[in-house]
Amino acid sequence: MPNLPSAYLRTHSCYGFLESLLSPQALVDLAVQHHVPALGLTDHCYLSGAVEFYEACKAAGIKPIFGLEIDFIYQGFSGLLTLIARDQSGWSNLSRLSSHLLVQNTPVDMALLDSHQDGLIAVMGDNRGILRDLLLSSPSSQNLPARFIDEIKHIFPENHYLEIQRFVNGPLKNEALLLDLARSHHLPLLATQNIFYAMPAEEARYRTLTAIRHLSVLQGLSPQQLPPGSAHFPAPEDFAHRYQDLPETFENLKNLVDSVNLDLPIGKTHFPEFPTQNGKSQADHLRESAYAGAKRIYKAVTPEIKTRLDYELEIITGMGYEPIFLIVEDILDHARQLGIPTSSRGSAASSLVAHCLDITSPDPLALNLYFERFLNPARKKPPDIDTDIDSSRRDEVIKYVFDAYGNDRVAMVATVNRYRPKSALGDVAKAYGLSPEIVRQLSKRLPSSFGFKRENVVDEDPFRSLLQEHTIPMLKNILNDARALLDMPRHLSVHPGGIVIAPFPITDLVPLVHSNTLGINHAQYDLEGIEKLGLVKIDLLGIRGLTVLGEVADRIRSWHLSEYKDGLEVLAKIPSEDDATAQMLCSAKTIGCFQIESPGMRSTLREIQARSVKDIMAALALYRPGPLRGGLRDAFVRRFRGEEEVTDIHESLSSLLGETLGVILYQEQVLRIAHELGGLSLAEADILRRAMSHFDPGGVMVTLQRKFVQNAQERRNVPPETAERIWEMMAAFAGYGFPKAHAASYARLGWNSAWCKTHYPAEFMAAVLGFGGGYYSQRVYLMEARRLGLSLHGPHINHSNHRFRVAYPKGQPKLYMGLNQVRDLTQRTISAILQKRPFNSLEDFLLRVDPQKREARHLLMCGALEGLVSIPKGLARIEHKGHTGQMQLFNPMTQEDDWTDEQKFEAQRQILGVSLDSNPLELMADRIHSLGAITTLEAESRVGENVLVAGMRQTWRRTRTRSSQMMAYLSLEDLEGSLLVLITPKVYQRYYQDLQEAGPFLVRGIIEMDTERQQVRLVANNVSLLR
Template sequence: MTQYVELFCQSNFSFLNAASHPEELVERAFELGYQGLAITDECSLAGVVRAHVCAKALGLPLIIGSYIRLVEGEQLVVWAPHKQAYSELSQLIARGQMRCPKGHYQLHRDDVEQLLKTALIGWLPHPHPNDWQPSLDWLQSWSQGRLWLLATRPLCGNDKLRYQQLCALAEAIELPVAACGAVLMHDPKRQPLLDTLTSIRLNQSVQQTLAQASTNTERHLRPQSSIYRLFQQQHIEQTYLLAQQCQFSLDELRYQYPAELVPPGHTPMSHLRQLVAQGQQRRFADGVPLAIQAIIAKELALIEELEYAHFFLTIEDIVRFAKQRQILYQGRGSAANSVVCYCLGITEVDPRKIQVLFERFISKERGEPPDIDVDFEHERREEVIQYIYQKYGRDRAALAATVISYRFKSAVRDVGKALGFADSQLDQFMANVDRRDKQQDWRQQLGLLGSPDHHLIRHFRQLVEQIIGFPRHLSQHVGGFVISAGPLHQLVPTENAAMADRTVIQWDKDDLEALGLLKVDVLALGMLTAIRRSFDLINQFTGQQLNMSQVEWEQPAVYDMLCQADSIGVFQIESRAQTNMLPRLKPRCYYDLVVQIAIVRPGPIQGDMVHPYLRRRHGKEPISYPNEAVRAVLERTMGVPIFQEQVIKLAMVAAGFSAGEADQLRRAMASWKRNGKLAKFEHKLRTGMAANGYSTSFADRIFKQILGFGEYGFPESHSASFALLAYVSAWLKRHYPAAFCCALLNSQPMGFYSPSQLLQDVRRHGVTVLPVDINQSDWDHQLVADDNQQAAIRLGMRLIKGLSKQLAERICHHRPSQGFSSLLELQQRCAMPRHEQQALAAAGALNPLTGDRYQAHWQVAAQANDTPLFANIEQTVAEPESANYLSIPSEVDNLLQDYRHLGVSLGRHPMTLLREQQLFKRTISAAQLPQFSHGELVRVAGLVVGRQRPGTASGVTFVTLEDDTGNINVVVWLNTAREQRKPFLQAKLLEVHGILEREESVIHIVAGRLIDRTSALEQLAVHSRDFH
């Protein structure tokens, strides 16, 4: 009585139609002693890999299939007995998906007949037997020996009668019958969730969709005893026999790499060796060190053994394309551990500069393919993507998917709406739940929606908890490509993404990893664009031919600048936290930057690595190592583990972990907060270290550091790749500040600072910035010569809010070499819609033509409003040039308009104007703060340009004030914020009385009293608006 196999079962990857995760279904089927389970989501294989991984671990046979509704009305379930049939199924699904927009599919009888040559088919009969004959005729005509009738017992009205009718039919036409559950959930307790999902799908409340709600809970994985009672023995046997035919497992999937990358006469491996040899010459012009040679040999041997040559060739081809097109790129992540990658030009991190750990990149034990991410200039990444599509074709290259699942906010909205709560109630609830600080507290806040004992509130809570993590739909992954030799859809179905011209496979990167399939990440990085633009600008302005390879490495002047925290704009080390660390760490070489980037993260901070490191670095604490093995691992970071690789290496060296075990530890570290799996590793670590003679205090320290690392342990290779770019950008900032700033501005959005802040910084460094001018500016910002022949920045029209790029280009195109002489001429040469003319006027760009903004608007309105009817009347020409009944904008007026329409102002800072008015007399400016000592009481004031609440620090907020001399860092503790809520939340101009804290040159003001001075701003002009 234990032969049952469930053949028709849908998981929550039939989006919003079923109420259990694939894993839950697999586990439950296993508990019930089923002899197998099929996951048959509707026209999708998106959930099968998760089911596969789970089933494999449990030893439950898993059958791959899909449920399909045809346009002509038939409902079928298709199963894959072997790989060929699986391919057929995958192609069928792809065909159905690709011809429809995202979220829909369409399949006809023809499709099924054409494509399913060997797959097994199950037919679900219509409710009324009169409709059966045509479908059966069609099915039987082409599916000999592969067709089953599917019987269900949902225990509704006439189901017994239907079952009997089906049995009679089966006997009459001699077709086998399979019993199935039409399962939508693993446990009957999921019924409320199932009904809720239905309501969400129909976009109504449960009360409104009672007609579609489930009438009972029979569509769950039922105990075999029930099943044997409901179905005839012979049908269950036939089900079992059907299942026995299905032996296909996803493990059989391996794909072939594109063959066109291997030139004739070569094998993939030999070609790779050749490329590596060439690269070696290039990279190590003075000869390859022996140690490096050994590593290369080891890597190549491993690549050969694991048959990954194609993978490297594919990527090498892509980066070669980028190089030819002069698109800046850089490999990152664990790939930087590979010297082969360095030789192939995929990464730039010199293996002589950091310690490479190849096992971090590939290892036999991990059984996983390597993971290579390549960053490209963000503005040109699309070219790379198109190259891939072009070279391999859309049927052989596709993006991996990302599963968009329910998170807290979307769960509350959708469940709340389904249960009938009003939008305003839900708004109120969510606004009151502060998710970042208190993870669990939303359950305590339920009182806002009603009495916690009320059944609706109980359901709400339970449903929200259940639905979080449920998939909603697939979206395209940022840049993860899957490329294959043959058509992809033989391997996995593709479907359309929301973006035009993009297709995704139905699996995400975890699925790909689980199955050992390779993907290439083609990512975008704003700084690469900025760097390239910098070089272009410099070359244009000076006539040189500068590029990355001419950057002078390890220049003391550059490090001097960084030690003074003068790093606004520099990659990775410009944030507030970073600028606070720079004067303390005082980087003087490339490796110091590698450390700097990795150390300012929650991991090292929580693991208490930062202070020991700094103390030792400045000689305030002795460094000691228990033995040489540990020294080898930790020497370069003063005995303090800062990188992920160091922790892994320590586990191997000190506690005897194998490479594979150490890797498992790394994974466990990444998610221990969620599933607490670190416990078993702790034991092994401690016993291992004890066995090797390490002290308990050492073991304690190491374990504490591991805990601190958690999800935030930064890989050294990653940091090393970034440090390269950090240095290059710092070098550019030091030597070509105008060009660098101009390039950054032209590459927005990116980075930590707003254009306003970047410009203020560059002006403080003595660079002239010229306003947007209709007769001088392009769309982009430009480098021009100022009066002293120095490089200055001419602001571009892209800053103007409301102006389109096309119009800007048109203006430049039609602009005479001496410029437009009047607004009329501009309008005559370029047809411009009124709102764009107003945008120009509001930004002050027309001032050279009209005198001031008000006049500009006045004139724009006059011309633009003339309809053809009035075009000939003298009024258009007789208008006097300036209307003297209009007032003239004051300095403050201009300032406010600048901020509002450009986001930046080149006039004086508002704080300067306010101080002129004798306001803020007793406050100290940012530039004056270094004159004060630690512990002094000070008063400061400025515009609020930033409020940050980092997750680690308990409720503290970092407020950044900007005044006319720079930025002021203010620390507001939770109590202060609570007691002075109004100014804390609302002030745009804030005055702070507090205590100055300083550690060498890093200064903070700990706020005591907060005073909202926004009204002072408002009184400067009739209306005050946005300053940032």
């Protein structure tokens, strides 16, 4: 019996991106099944699968071998060369070469290879390789194959091999040439085969994947784009049989495997370095900064503050985390110097050190926040200091990080974009040449996103119903191939916030790829891979809410508070108490306000009559799955309104849950109960919180539960059965708990938004509209602006900016829509308008700006030249001058004085997407009145009556009843306000088609009072579109 292979050296994973059907885990499972002791992973250009491959191999007792297929160029010829890492230096060189290929987008040449040879083994002879290309294509007179081999041997004198690839159907036709080269140049031979899929039956599916990768149809694939034989995972006996005449190939393979000694540094943390001055340690620098911040914020460092700071600093420095705090402090300080709004999120606000460094804004002492919720010695992972940044200026902050800490040491984190049902079907269908119309029809039956574990794909199959319906063989093949791609990596993109800083050149450990979209480099690993390799991540997340607040603050300063230095000072001076803002909150008129504008949040604000930052914190915590499902929300609301007496399971809870009326709202309260009642240390309490929130494989909860019950009885005289009830209450809450620190950060932003809207509504709504709104469509925000009494105007070449702007021509605010909303208007034309205005006539505008024909028409038709020329005359002049577009909705040669309101309304709708001159409800006001419809404001006085209400759909939420029938909650909006409409399953089914529209609707039904929510709602029995 021939010797069996000691390894399959040339396997490929799906992390080569569309080059293999096999995940790293699937490769390892096949190795285990066939008793192959070692595996080499040699993806083309990418090392993205290395971490997953390494962990799968180690778990299965398989020796992992890391390799890379590189694009190589030699004397004008190109092809692949395979490199294998022998040790850590070899891994670093693989990482650098992979980064070169994917950042510089140029192949490796001999000089670059020579400078990166340490720790590497060169393997020549792949059927797609550079050596075969030289053998088959180069002039024999130049003797390039021999010269190439000599140079490779010079770079890798002891670490070079020639691979002989044989397939089921026999050796390659040029194998004899390779063997001659091996003998003449004394090259050790290896037995290899590229492996791209598991079984021979998957060859057709692999062809489909190859067509997708090459953006080709199946019939268009060339032989060079496919393996020369079956590329499945062979049985070792079959593989060995192919090489009976070359037994040395297995001996050499074993020698190569034995020479590899490489473990990835999983679990070892690599902290970034913060530069300090005068030889000062990072720990000393952090202490000085923290104490200086404490004096600035609190005026004096009291014993309480000193004790807390010293305690936190001891833990931070003891765990080596001081550079993280210092770097985040530096980044945010730079952002503030640029006038960029920032805010904290998550549990970092629990840290007094973070607060004193101006990393977070909530006061952890005043809010009684536990540092251990954020960081404690039992927590092994580095702390997450998540920072929100004005999304429109986030790139400036990221650029600073790259510049300040070194382009060679900084990278963004990657996101692995995986196939979901619609994307899988779309790509497979293109490879088969299926018509786009059929693809669209099939896609309508599939969910856009689909989460599952791959082992459960059969049980959770989005393609099942389509496969059952279609019997055409090609369609079934398409659907089956698409199903096989589900969850497979498709490509890498940049994570929305994660950035890593290494204490060494980052490619020593992590390979990079360049993002053409953002113009920056990012890692080839996602958050999980980065953490496993020990690099510390910092999150810089762009959020639109801060963009809006920054824009509002700048406009407020510009128009009203010029004595302030910048917009950040305006935001810093917003008072924590304000009667007008409180009135807005309790009346829930918070459309546009950060985190508190959704119908559910507005309902919560109204129910608890929120009037302060603290009340917003409670509302944010209440409107969560846990409190909603467990009835805690309703209990809190009743107690908050004095309708229910506060009752505690045990008297000891009254002091622990007093601020939330006996209801657990925050995760920190779980820690406090576990610590003060159950006698657990704060570190143990946080371990308990995490165990309650996630899967608990180590049985931590059982041990801690016993300790909790025993300590509660001994320390507070709590009966065991009562302690068990308290424990169950904590456990029921923990899975959905909301960090109080996070609530405090976001509640302040919500309050600031509400304050700005209350006192400066024009500036606020202009910013909201200018940056794309938020929870609702633009139409909703325009209606809100009208309700606030603001004067709205369409784009105008003499008054509008790029985005929405506010002007005060006669002391009263006017909102002008931005030029960027005019359909087909280019950035060149917008810039020319802003630079060269004002314009005194149509001819002046055309002469100095020279817009494209369609641009000129669209600007005229949406009213952007109002006051300079009427629309009909302007269109006629453009026609006469040759400025004609393709839009023929209206007759340009008409001689009428101006268009009717209806014509203007329709033109704005088509060109701007909405109409500012009028609202559908305004146009139909007489008809609505004649039908006897009431306004939404009248609803409260009509409880119990059968009424008719007209309005537009603001938003709606579809859901299922317990019997799986579809129903909906619709927020109906008119010129006065909004009203909640309950669409029962019977009504939903009857009027399903009409409900897909945005309105306007006529809804008839009964007004009833929801006593729990303290608001009226309309229970619909008839819905129709108002035409």
